[in-house]
Amino acid sequence: MDRRLILTPLISLGVLSLVPPLLGFNNYYLLLASLILLYTTMVSAWNIIGGFAGQVDLAAGAYHGIGIFVTGLLFIFYRVTPLIGIFLGGLVAALLAVAIGYPTFRFGLREVWYALSSLALVVILYKLFLVWESVGGTIERYLPKVGFSWFYLMFPGNYLYYYLMSALLLVATIVVNIRIRYSKLGYYLLAIRENEEAAEMLGIDVRRYKLYALMIYSFIVGLTGGIFVLMLGYVHPVLFDSWISIQTAILGIVGGLGSIAGGPIIAVILLAIAEYLRVRFGGYIPGLHQILFAIILMLIVLFKPGGIGEWLDSLWHRITARRGMEVA
């Protein structure tokens, strides 16, 4: 287990560090790659609430938006460095999640109703910021131009730094996943997903552990918003985007509920294909990549409900089993 905690980040960082040279340090490609890593981070974070705890959460767009607005507005209004802003964005997202999640779990919302109310949260925040003119409104608010600055994490014309930040966040999220999966928290969440009553009877405070999962997930998604806004350069209520919620859940389900590797791997592959489709065909078929996601999702759920993760896991089992035989 400890080996996994060291090997996984090393290997994934190694792979991820090969990408910029492969892309020839092309700024545009690096921007796309950073976005893909941020979306993948969300999928990996979603695995904690959706995969481990079994709650079909569709609020990623809300927490992502909170991260964008907190980091962005603190920078715009008070010149607070994103170094702090990003962290605060995650924190506010987690606080919001707890404020909503506490009554939600207290009153036993599950399945459809949990999914719907979390999706509603995205729309509520979108409209709230639209109406709340002093912080949101309909016009973009741009981040101040400060030039190249480590303090403000501003690297005009060079997305390599953002790529590295996104890569680090993704790897950290995967490590968090591994840590959780093989700890008390992870086993408790899985037990809750599998059977809430049985979990209760084994002494698990179901509500409390669901809240823990929700907090960790929303905090990480909040962080992705903070990095995202630095690349984008402005804030706007439309960034409370329900598509982010749907995309995250789709990739999480296709990757396999509870599978640590499945989600990120499938997310990177599909998001890369999606970017290609968007660039190549986006002009005349604007939603082609979303159609692709939808079809893959439906096929996976109908014909391979375990997701890609199940297949990856059994592959992993086979490899480790063979290694075991060699040792013997």
Place this chain on the structure above:
Amino acid sequence: MPKPILEVRGVTKRFGGLTALNRVSFNVEEGAIIGIIGPNGAGKTTLFNVITGFLKPEEGKVIYDGHTVTGLPPHRIARMGVARTFQIVKPFPELTVEEAVRVGAYLKAEDEGEVNNIVDDVLEFVGIEHLRDRYGKELNLIQLKLTEIARALATRPRLLLVDEAVAGLTPGEIDNIIEMVHRINRERNITVCLIEHIMRFIMRVSERIIVLHHGEKIFEGKPEEAYEDEAVIKAYLGERRI
């Protein structure tokens, strides 16, 4: 005279117009194996749900180890040392047997090492070590029931409630469970409370039985005496008409 570990005092539970439990009272002494029997719909499972906090009774209270536990959530009651198995098994299909038992073991263990020890110990005690890496969805009924018992034992309970452990099992498997219950009681010093429908099973296990019928306690005493009791025979066989 050992002190009671569990006292049920005048518990009444209604569902709409139906009275599932009607002022049921009894004690369970520490270290005993007690059987609760009764025909279908007698209120047995409701009784367990009240004791473990899944249901709140309209009247009466449940006292465990000197503390009133009525109204506490199930996880708090579990933490105090009450474990249970379910009439209809509630497995963790996507977890292995070892992982399922692990979930239970975290309740009282201080660190991962202790968790591992509890898991190894319980798997061996219940005799399902060979199933360690099998997933819940791959198990048959007896294996599921044993895993559920192992899961419950891993929480290191003082009182174990077993809800219809043998329904649907073959005679050989039933013998296996009977022996297991005796061992849990003797070797682990765990008080056991069994719900059963099949009298034959309960007779071989418990020193004292309680018979429920239509939510009321109609008998309490030695199993042999139950056979002679008019009310019990009537409840089971129905009234003999002339």
Place this chain on the structure above:
Amino acid sequence: MSLRVEELNVAYGKVQVLWDVSFKVEGGSLVSIIGPNGAGKTTLIKTISGLLRPLSGKILFEDQDITGRPPHTIKKLGISTVPEGRGLFPNLTVKENLIMGSYTIKDQQRIEKTFKFIHQLFPILSEREQQLAGSLSGGEAQMLSIARALMSEPKMLLFDEPSLGLAPMIVEKIFEVIKTLKQRGITILLVEQHVQHALELADYAYILENGRIVLEGRGEELLENPHLKKHYLGL
């Protein structure tokens, strides 16, 4: 020969519940199958009525193979079920529940005639016609369930534990009704844990334990059988 079940094996997922169950119900007779909770009684009824598909084995009704057919076709052949726990439609009125019972009958006049018969048999139901089925007492609900099954003028009735959760007086009443139905020539398969009643009424009976038939015989014979107590009470 009305109903014949041969070597029936049934499982829920990976858990096999019935093992090589065979029995027969002659036309016009009443056969009881007795067994404790978890013996597989409900599974048996569900399999005959088409709600469950068996792993193997055969179910023949009037020499026609009905194994694995969907429930609505089995109903049309004349097998009606009084399911475990009544299986009423709680948000439908008593009348609407009865209308559902006559779902397969197209002839309005025949339906009217059956309604009259039902009202004679269960006067209480005509009083409660417009009430929601969910508001009935246990005994009334069981009568409605039986009445509903009769609405299709069945050749055969399957009863799944009609005495479940009822007070002794009501149980008496229900068994009176079953007796009446038998006298009217309806073939009946009665699955029960209430030994005394079920055996008294039965022309022939089987004891089901852990999914297997362990004992069979004529009703009165079994009632006197010393093994019955052993099998049932564990004496």
Place this chain on the structure above:
Amino acid sequence: MLSPTLLLQNLIFGVLLGSIYALAAIGLSLIFGVVNLTNFAHGDFIMLAMYISYFLGVSLKLDPILTPIIGFPVFFLLGIAVYLAIFHKIIRAPPLSQIAVTVGLLVLLRNFALAVWHAEPKSIPRTLLGYSYRLGSILIPADRLTGMLISIATFLILHLFLTKTKTGIAMRALADNLDSAALMGVNVRNLNMLTCALGIGIVALAGGILLTFQPVNPMTGLIYGLLTWSIVAMAGLGGVSGILLSGIIFGLADAFTAAFWDPRAREITIYILFILLLWFRPKGLFGRR
């Protein structure tokens, strides 16, 4: 300013709007209650219906209020097709699978609309009902009034169908107890298919009416999806009258927010109401179950 006229005006607006919302929601309620299927794509069927209405309005110069004459049979058949192709396969699946598959359907419909009609909102060039009745200082728009009348007529017919016909009673029976319905001789599969056809067919009515006063864009589906689910949550499967009443409550919330706060804030009130409702009245306001 809270003048009595303004209050009354918005009360009327709310009731008109709400009864149309209820018409949009009744199909979802039928499919959720009877077929026991969680359909996250319902709002996108509404969006599609609005586009079909727009298409017919532009190509055939048909008034949107009349488009359901063609739209209803088309959507009825669409319901059958969707049932056979997708819903049928997930009827017994766990909620997660139902959510996932219908979210997939939602994305498909949304992007189909995006590909065909693009992102800019579309509205019908003209309708015969573009005028308003005047009662003193109170305005009653003819399109919405007609919409309400169509809605109430539909609810009446549906109510009669569900309580007086054998098929309708069987649908309610199916909602109550699937196994028992099958034991009564109901062909469950066929009845499920009919329910889907009816549920999605009625969406065509709602779509035509909505388009008379609201533009449509591909994202409209999400808003109507959440709105109709909110109505179903409030009604709690309490029958058609429950849906009509909760539709009107949400219509009032909508009208009053638009009038007294900000037209853009309508969804805020509606969804906060929805979430509070889920917390405090999980079984709905009018539901028996």
